[in-house]
Amino acid sequence: MDIRSQMSMVFHLDKCIGCHTCTVACKNIWTDREGSEYMWWNNVETKPGTGYPTKWEDQDIYKGGWEQNGSGSISLKGAGKRKGLLNIFHNPNLPVIGDYYEPFAYKYLDLIESPEQDVQPVARPVSVITGKPIDIKMGPNWDDDLSGTPDFARKDPNLENLSAAEQEAMFQLEKMAFFYLPRICNHCLNPACVASCPSGAIYKRGEDGVVLIDQSVCRGWRMCVTACPYKKTYYNWSTGKSEKCVLCFPRIEVGEAPACMHSCVGRIRYLGVMLYDADKIESIASSDDDNLIQDQIDIYLDPHDPKVIEAARANGIADSTIAAAQNSPVYKFVKEWKIALPLHAEFRTLPNLFYVPPMLPVMAMVGEQKEDTPELHAVAKNWDDKWLYDTSLDGIFGTIDNMRLPLKYMANLFGAGNEALVADKLKKLMAIRIYRRHTTVGDISAQKSAAALKEVSLTEDEAEAIYKMTSLPKFNERFVIPAAHREQALEMLEATEEVKGNTGFGFTEKPVRGL
């Protein structure tokens, strides 16, 4: 057993309001530089939608992630030693600027400096790369809230195995539903970006599992951009180096939450430590599709188990880290309550960002009205057509299997195609709502609430704990970051005595392009 500690995350999608505060916080800190204007280490996508870069989930196009070989082992889909080195002069699977968007700004100065004339001056958009006027065709979050649906939402790769009728039902006006999917780097256990880097510049930090690109070793071979199935490594066209989300490591080293999480308005984000057995990474990443998610969840160990604690200590994991693991909100969501799932586990990178699948689209369930459809609850709205919107509590619980955003769609995102897995989580979430409705409003009987909890095998205590962690968590319950080893934090970057009298620490060279 080789126990390591990993910074892991949970995003509770029901709580995301799509405000993009996280994105802006990240942008201001990290990617407000030449060459990185187009990068959004944190981005929030509207689902259904094609996302950023366009259709990133479609690995037939981008060839990201790992794939299982016949023999049960795995190899990188579009990179690796053979493919990577052969394609080093020209990488056929590299996403290019057009797949993201060409960054632009407006010539606002023209408004001020324009001479007197008959027409109003306008601020023309110019490309940030060339400085020339451009015709904007794409921008960050172009498809926010389903705008441009025919071009974007309908081309969502996750719709692939949905029938035409099912797809049609999703996109009928007045019946459309969507949710937000905030994404950052998953700091994977089996990172494809690390494996694909010919220079060995990308590495996983042993101490906390953060995946970083060493800027002084990166040579711009750009294989990581292809290999990351989540497209969370980006090529800086100006410095000729690749960059990625750093999980705000200078912040977490001193016990602060990363900027995106700290600023999250919906308070959807949780960060905590998970202990896992590094010896199992390879075998689990090679599991069959059906077992992949469960096997990954099994790799995380119980931090209360004395054997695990002992092995962790023997491996040099600090007591404060073990204590943080015992308090980890991520452990609770993923292992104890089992209501969070990884995104696209089928890419086999073993991502450490888990999502509580969104319930909201289920609340207003749609069904076709038939002759024998029973009377709706009083609060349900009946539209003047043959579709029913049932927002009453009675109707909801049974309707998860044919919810408004089809379960199949959700399963493509969070269940590696396994609908039962996602349905199980949604039922739990619904049971907790029924239970809470019973305790707060009281219009649902105790028996009914108990039955709902029983069906998903939750106790009242658990339901209460989930409710509290979802709705009322304090800052330090959402972010359990190992007691800041301030004395070590700085030293993780440099030996302090050696920079005595210097102007600073960290990156001491200006990050400008080579000749």
Place this chain on the structure above:
Amino acid sequence: MDILLFGAFPYVAVVVFIIGTIWRYQTGFKYSSLSSQFLETKKLFLASVPFHIGILVILTGHLVGFLFPSLFTRIGGSGIVTFETVSLVFGISAIVGLLFLMIRRFTNDRIKAVTTKMDVFIEFVLLVQFGLGIYIATSLGWGSQWYASVMVPYLRSIWMLNPDISAISAMPIAVQLHVVGASLFIFLIPFSRFVHFLVAPFHYISRPYQVVRWYWDRKEIRDTSTPWTVTRPKNI
């Protein structure tokens, strides 16, 4: 003049190359392929691939000939024709690739935005160098043979720090320019994007796929019996 160009310049070039590349390395940040594929990919395929394959094969040929001239002299007869024709194909591939690269650089706005003066300069240096090479290969018959018998002794004399420029002084002007071009190329490496070939990632082949870096020796750091001064962070 000949002494300067053929006797002194090669040394200047090599010294500048060694000191320059080390100076430029410092933290390693300034070593990059500076790829522009992200900004334009389709044309790059037609340009970069023939260019790189061509230049690598031709450079390897020059190097092998320098190290083992007997390999070349032993070819003999019709083998020479085949050998030189094949080499010529790679030479042409390199120059065609280079021309495409230059066209791409001068016509695409985005590529222009990431073009430095040095990029343009080295492209012209290479163009002249390739052009001379192809001219020499096609007009001054059986270069592989006289390369082995005339040029290699000259290069060796440079290598042995005892330059003997008599042979090279007698060569046609095209050959002389090609030799100066070679020194210039070496001279320019630390000042241009050429540096990226020095960090070609061969070590990838033997390395395990996953890379984990520990800042501390994780077992020793918490062992009370080791003094703290012994366990130092590894990334210094």
